[in-house]
Amino acid sequence: MNVRALALAFVFAYFFGSTVAIGSEINEAAQAADPVAEKRLQGLSEELRCLVCQNQTIADSNAELAQDLRHEIRGMIAAGKSDKEIIDFMVARYGDFVLYRPPVKGITLLLWGGPIALMLLGLFALQRYLRQRAHRMGDDKPLSADDAGRANALLEEADNK
Numbered sequence: 509m510n511v512r513a514l515a516l517a518f519v520f521a522y523f524f525g526s527t528v529a530i531g532s533e534i535n536e537a538a539q540a541a542d543p544v545a546e547k548r549l550q551g552l553s554e555e556l557r558c559l560v561c562q563n564q565t566i567a568d569s570n571a572e573l574a575q576d577l578r579h580e581i582r583g584m585i586a587a588g589k590s591d592k593e594i595i596d597f598m599v600a601r602y603g604d605f606v607l608y609r610p611p612v613k614g615i616t617l618l619l620w621g622g623p624i625a626l627m628l629l630g631l632f633a634l635q636r637y638l639r640q641r642a643h644r645m646g647d648d649k650p651l652s653a654d655d656a657g658r659a660n661a662l663l664e665e666a667d668n669k
Contacts, residue, residue: 556606
């Protein structure tokens with residue numbers, strides 16, 4: 509690889525936040541060591557949320573915490589722990605929030621029902637506003653002859669200025 513291509517790879521990695529050019533050899537070496545364990549790691553990593561990024565799995569995240577969690581999971585897999593034991597350990601340590609798809613239970617009910625409740629509340633408020641607006645517009649009375657005359661006088665006065 510020539511110097512120009514290497515410099516271009518570093519610039520690309522710096523601006524796009526990718527560590528593909530630098531970290532690919534490390535990842536390939538780890539996958540070559542035990543492909544079954546890496547497959548399990550990938551599966552588990554896709555079920556756990558990055559606590560830093562919050563909208564990415566730890567498989568997708570390049571945050572240091574996500575890398576540490578992947579390393580810890582890799583160690584637990586090497587120690588012979590099952591997937592359920594690893595997930596239970598992560599939940600005990602970080603709470604249900606670490607799960608990318610948290611279970612439906614009393615504590616997480618707001619996570620599951622909150623968006624639906626907010627949407628229904630918004631639709632109710634919109635419907636009420638539209639009804640009140642239609643009611644106000646229906647209450648408009650036509651101008652009396654005196655009011656129409658005053659309005660015309662004001663308009664003519666404004667035009668003369």
